[in-house]
Amino acid sequence: MxxxxxxxxxxxLAKSRLHLSVAHADNEPAPRTQPAQPxxxxxxxxxxxxxxxxxxxxxxxxxxxxxxxxxxxxxxxxxxxxxxxxxxxxxxxxxxxxxxxxxxxxxxxxxxxxxxxxxxxxxxxxxxxxxxxxxxxxxxxxxxxxxxxxxxxxxxxxxxxxxxxxxxxxxxTPPPGTPGDDEMVGTCDAMQQLFRTIRKVANTDASVFISGESGTGKELTALAIHERSPRRKAPFVAINCGAIPPHLLQSELFGYERGAFTGANQRKIGRVEAANGGTLLLDEIGDLPLESQASLLRFLQEGRIERLGGHESIAVDVRIISATHIHLEDAMRQGTFRADLFHRLCVLRVDEPPLRARGKDIEILAHHILHKFSSDSARRMRGFTPCAIEALYNYPWPGNVRELINRVRRAIVMAEHKLIAAADLDLAQYAAQQTVSLAQARESAEKHAIETALLRHRHRLAEAAADLGISRVTLYRLMSAHGLRDAEVASGPP
Known part of the structure; x- marks a missing residue:
């Protein structure tokens, strides 16, 4: 045996978080006192x-x-x-x-x-x-x-x-409110490889291209690279190239001078210039119009910009990190993205793993999100039922981590029990066991009877207990067991 x-x-056990105390690119000595481990x-x-x-x-x-x-x-x-x-x-x-x-x-x-x-x-x-x-x-x-x-x-x-x-x-999964609450969480091999890649690319000043599906956390990865680089004390500026109308993108990137166009009452610094000395994240770079691609390529080649309506050439020292969920190789073949710009941006490449490929990280992330947003609900949520855990593993997660956050936050607010079930996550069809056990049916019926009696007697406990044929002490205990005392406290007196 x-x-x-x-x-x-x-x-x-593999370290599951990418801590800020590692891989300083400028060889700055690490502090003598390290944060206490859980x-x-x-x-x-x-x-x-x-x-x-x-x-x-x-x-x-x-x-x-x-x-x-x-x-x-x-x-x-x-x-x-x-x-x-x-x-x-x-x-x-x-x-x-x-x-x-x-x-x-x-x-x-x-x-x-x-x-x-x-x-x-x-x-x-x-x-x-x-x-x-x-x-x-x-x-x-x-x-x-x-x-x-x-x-x-x-x-x-x-x-x-x-x-x-x-x-x-x-x-x-650290407690809410602790330093690094928004750090990346993961224990699987794919995330450990991602952490190692972040440490390596942070030590250089070359352009980084982050590829991955929507919702995988590409901006978090860009921020992690910035915070571990020699530029970490300088600004980190992000711009979503797909969220800004094409006719405004030039002025958002490079700024404008007073009087450059109608309504330009004063000089405005662009995002590129605002990130001087630091890092600029060009999110959804695949949506950048061709005319803006030419201006960006010129800046990457020369390291200088001109504000809209101005004639002064301004030197800007900024590290470029770009990210997109589309395949830029296909975009280049279709002629919607310049190949010379791609090769300027993609000196170093980082691939974000999708949530469905992260194994037990799905459960760890779900608990982390529950811990972080538990204050969204008046009642204290204790965790997930076995059917919920099973559904988390069976669901393909097309929206990745962003979808997981949304589903768990919604369940925290809408769940009627202290344990989140697969139905609360709207994933009941992904749990193998669809039948209701006798204990579950008994518990549900008991809670429904208590709720009905309380409503009938306007939350007068003595009258509700007499209606149910139990003592007031027993009613109070059952209300606590079913989470009805939490709801009563949250709603206040009738």
């Missing part, structure tokens, strides 16, 4: 036990070893046992779940805050789906029957592994 090959050794979460003594038919003797042994058991017979019940930010050890009895029940459990097995140990009979190990789940998500497995002492030994190691993963997630 041994752990799956990819989990047999503990390696340092502390690793303390392992929880609660042991999750997922089984349809639990082993009473195993439970008694684990309790005698100091574990507090949290038994769950369904995926929904297991999800409700979790506290966000806490690391757990978990035991899942594969033999007690039927094949169609393993799908809903996969979203929970995927969560990094739980170190799973699988219990499996030789017959279940012959199932390819069971072997896949164990191989991908479990720290180790035990072939039944097995000694209880060995299971206790393995779960202690599993909770340690979960603590390492939770520490990695904490470092990737």
């Amino acid at each position: 041994r752990a799956p090959p990819h989990l047999t050794s503990v390696t340092p 502390a690793a979460p303390e392992p929880c003594r609660t042991l999750l036990y997922a089984a349809r038919t639990p082993d009473d003797t195993l439970m008694a042994h684990l309790q005698s070893c100091g574990w507090v058991l949290a038994l769950a017979r369904t995926a929904h019940e297991l999800g409700r046992r979790l506290t966000p930010g806490m690391s757990y050890a978990g035991i899942i009895d594969m033999a007690s779940f039927s094949p169609h029940e393993l799908g809903p459990l996969e979203a929970l097995l995927r969560q990094q805050q739980i170190g799973w140990i699988a219990l499996a009979s030789p017959e279940r190990l012959a199932d390819a789906e069971v072997r896949r789940l164990i191989r991908h998500y479990c720290f180790d497995y035990v072939k039944l029957p097995a000694a209880h002492v060995m299971i206790d030994y393995l779960v202690r190691h599993a909770v340690g592994m979960a603590t390492l993963s939770a520490s990695d997630l904490a470092s990737a």
Whole structure:
């Protein structure tokens, strides 16, 4: 018996954020005191036990070893046992779940805050789906029957592994309001490669071209390059070439003198001149008209500009970063973009990975966004349901990170429970489990009955409790459990 090959050794987890303290291009010494790293979460003594038919003797042994058991017979019940930010050890009895029940459990097995140990009979190990789940998500497995002492030994190691993963997630998702709150977040190989590329290109002064789909964060990458370059103390100026009418683009880029045209009552400095000494981001450069392309090419060749209506040649020292979501190679073949300008702009190239290719970063980013915008809602959101996590991974994300931010922010405001579900993200069709469990139906009906009674009696708790046939204390407890106390406080007295 041994752990799956990819989990047999503990390696340092990849750094998930691109910190400002690295790769200073001018060899400026780094400060002696580095920002404090997030502390690793303390392992929880609660042991999750997922089984349809639990082993009473195993439970008694684990309790005698100091574990507090949290038994769950369904995926929904297991999800409700979790506290966000806490690391757990978990035991899942594969033999007690039927094949169609393993799908809903996969979203929970995927969560990094739980170190799973699988219990499996030789017959279940012959199932390819069971072997896949164990191989991908479990720290180790035990072939039944097995000694209880060995299971206790393995779960202690599993909770340690979960603590390492939770520490990695904490470092990737800092609390709101901390420095670097808008930094780029990512742990996948594609993002780590992007971080390395940013460090390299920041050390030079050559023009950079950033390519990627809309919504992938090209402006964040440009800002990261600027902040790690020798020009970081000078201005960073961005202009969206596709958002400015063509007849105004020349004056926006290069400025104008007083009297240059009707309405030019005073001199205006253009974006290129405003970025003198720093960095100029030309976003959506593919939408730049051909006449403006010629003026920009002349500036790149000579390093000098002339304001509209002026005769003075002004020297400007600026680094150009350009970005677009279209394929400029196709635009050059179609004659809508100058090849000589492209070669001036694309000295160094950075490719932004789409969100669908970033693996577990999707879940990390979703938690980061929830953390950052949690104040949008009066109630405190605790996280995502297993079906929501599953939908996040199954959805293709054509709008990339921008779409993820919009969906999560909308769900924070519109969700009726403290856990965001796939339906709140408008992604219910991307969750495999479409059925509602008995526990979910009971919870929904109970909340609806309480809401109806409160409305009928205008939030007079004593009368609503009598109508429901329960005590006022019980009603108050149920309101808190369903998040109705938060809504009552937010709305104020009737």
